[in-house]
Amino acid sequence: MPSLLDRIRNVRVNNTLPDQGCRHKDQIQDVSPSADGCEDCLKTGDPWVHLRMCLTCGYVGCCDNSPNRHATKHFQGTEHPLITSFEPGEDWIWCYVDNALIFPE
Template sequence: MKSCTHLDQIREVTPSADGCEDCLRVGAEWVHLRLCMTCGHVGCCDDSPNRHATKHFRKVRHPIIKSFEPGEDWGWCFVDELDLDATAWPVRGPVAHSV
């Protein structure tokens, strides 16, 4: 079974916004939100028109995101292409967000 080799890059992060920060800047909409576990960037998912979470990964190479949806405790490693259990990952500040 393959395991993620990037778990050491998970940090205690503070979400950068209560919605996709890039969509909020330009007035766009999103479907679901993802939280970068290296820097706290909040971006929209790949089902959203702008796919800002993936664009953030491609730009800065931060490998791990966590779902920023209420009640969801899963993560994803872009590099290893693995689903991850994010139940115990540290997040500072509010985890509620705009709809």
């Protein structure tokens, strides 16, 4: 199976900002996940709904439907713009800065 970096070369971008696309997809790094679950929820024993992985550093955090919203908090604290779903069978990337949903092909 091709790596995320290989698949991102040909992407389809859907965004909520007209005529903008994603200006950050060239910042995707070949990262390893920091944990098997939300890194911060695992420390506190809190539950999560879905997991997201930062494509700059590999941080794994919980989604915005989770009580703590750690993936978004990670973006707010680091300005790392891109996350991917860390859920089996899901293959998409979200750019926080450009409000762009990216589908690797």
